[in-house]
Amino acid sequence: MRPLRYSINVTLDGCCHHEAGLPPDEESMHYWTAQLERADALLFGRVTYEMMESAWRKPATGTWPSWVESWQIPFAEAIDRAKKYVVSSTLSGVDWNAELVQGNLGQVVHQLKQEPGEGLWVGGVTLPLALADLGLIDEYEFLVQPVLAGHGPTLLAGLHERIKLDLVQRHEFRSGAIALRYRPRHATPRS
Numbered sequence: 001m002r003p004l005r006y007s008i009n010v011t012l013d014g015c016c017h018h019e020a021g022l023p024p025d026e027e028s029m030h031y032w033t034a035q036l037e038r039a040d041a042l043l044f045g046r047v048t049y050e051m052m053e054s055a056w057r058k059p060a061t062g063t064w065p066s067w068v069e070s071w072q073i074p075f076a077e078a079i080d081r082a083k084k085y086v087v088s089s090t091l092s093g094v095d096w097n098a099e100l101v102q103g104n105l106g107q108v109v110h111q112l113k114q115e116p117g118e119g120l121w122v123g124g125v126t127l128p129l130a131l132a133d134l135g136l137i138d139e140y141e142f143l144v145q146p147v148l149a150g151h152g153p154t155l156l157a158g159l160h161e162r163i164k165l166d167l168v169q170r171h172e173f174r175s176g177a178i179a180l181r182y183r184p185r186h187a188t189p190r191s
Contacts, residue, residue, distance in 0.1 A: 002117040003138035004043070004109065006128045007035055010155050011145050016125055017152035018051070021145030026071040027173050028143065033075040035141070036082060040117035043101075043109070046088040048124035053096050056080055085112065087127055106134045125153050133160050139183055140165060146176035 009021045022028075036042070044052065056079045058064065068076055084098035087105060094100050101108050109131060112120055122128050122137070131137050142155070165182035172178050 001113050002040060002115065002119045004113055004120045004122060004131065004136055005035075005039070005139040005141060006122050006131070006137045007032075007141040007143070008123055008125075008128070008155070009143045009145055011147045011149040013148045013150065014154040015149035015152040016155045017149065020149040020152050021143075021147050022175055022177060024072070025175060027175070028177065029072055029075045031143070031171070031173070031179065033078050036075070036078040036121060039082065039119050039121035040115075041083040041085055041112070041120055042079070043085045043087065043112070043120055043122040043127070045124050045127035046086065046091055047126070049084065049086045049088075049094065049098065052079060052123075057096050105130060106136065109134070109136050129156050129158060132156055132163060135184075137184070139168075139181060141179060141181045143177055143179045 008016050009018070010016045011020050015021075024032075056076050058076070058080045064073060064076060081097065084094075084096065085101045086094045086098050087101045087108075088094075089102060091100060109120075113136070122131060128137065164185045166185055167180060168183050169181040170178065
């Protein structure tokens with residue numbers, strides 16, 4: 001069974017808005033590229049899918065726009081070529097190497113996890129909350145930014161039950177950010 005990993009940038013006060021933390025730098029982009037490459041497929045909700053597609057889909061010209069720095073290209077190429085599953089009840093179709101996922105979320109994700117491979121990766125805010133409530137997340141990875149945002153969506157706000165976690169890995173960045181990887185103590189999916 002391939003694990004489902006939830007990864008996100010978060011400020012010290014729990015804000016997980018994509019612009020609330022430090023701007024990406026070469027070290028953090030290298031780190032996130034390595035994490036994406038550990039996944040067989042990405043799992044996104046509609047909002048995250050549309051945001052990532054607008055930023056990281058390679059243009060039809062085959063050339064990255066001038067705003068993409070050379071150190072961002074490995075990340076851009078990794079996310080662009082990755083298989084994606086998009087959970088949405090409002091989209092009628094997706095492309096960008098993506099497949100639309102509809103129906104019972106728990107059953108669909110459980111089936112995806114049963115497929116052979118190294119793992120699934122989920123990002124965003126709303127979808128990971130639903131997956132956490134279903135007990136389907138096998139690893140939580142937070143890149144904690146040394147910033148107090150004071151606003152914005154907070155990490156897993158509205159979680160129905162407390163989830164106890166064990167720290168399994170820690171990585172410090174020159175920026176002062178720290179990547180923390182945790183596993184739930186009892187990683188058995190709830191139906």
